[in-house]
Amino acid sequence: MIHTLAITDLSLRRGERTLFAGLSFSLGAGEAVALTGANGAGKTSLLRAVAGFLRPEAGEVAFRDGDDQPIEVDLARAHEVHLLGHLDGLKGQRTARDELMFQSQWLGRSHHGIDHAVETLGLKPLLDLEVRKLSAGQRRRLAMARLIGSPRALWLLDEPLSPLDAKWREAVGTMMARHLDGGGLILAAVHDPLPIPTRALDLGAGR
């Protein structure tokens, strides 16, 4: 299981622009880092680079286990990392129930895991609705089902709370705290503080 995420001397470039260079930090089991910075500073890009969807211009993303041994990067990304983007990645024509079934097949999730996610995220009244008919907050809760239904150590979250109301912000805060208590790691791009203890990492001004 991933115990440490270590970023060393990372530089990311989009088009003609270097978003940041020489970025180093590490995140350990039970810790959350709140990634802040202006619009365009590179928060989403950093999450995508950690997940392996964006190739850095320089530097390294590495994962280590509890014995401080390296975990093969592709294996770690395939089995131990969840990236939850702000676009959610849900299919509009599916019902919420079909979306959960699809997630479960794709991620190898148990029925117990689905039931737990449905309960925790209050999805029961939404199950027969098509995803395109869900509100932004309801969609986000559905997208989050994979986090608890299919446990993975590292959660990469892009503005996870932004569409949620106060009740669900609190519930998701509790979900995050439980994940950290169980030795999980969270790297979250945010504009507002998270309702859990975090270390801050600021990417600065953007443009």
Ligand SMILES: Nc1ncnc2c1ncn2[C@@H]1O[C@H](COP(=O)(O)OP(=O)(O)OP(=O)(O)O)[C@@H](O)[C@H]1O
């Ligand atoms: N596919 C792309 N091709 C070229 N440039 C891109 C692409 N995606 C993003 N960018 C640029 O990279 C920069 C960083 O974008 P990114 O989405 O990482 O910022 P962010 O910090 O997450 O911003 P926000 O707070 O607005 O979500 C922006 O200037 C953006 O225009």
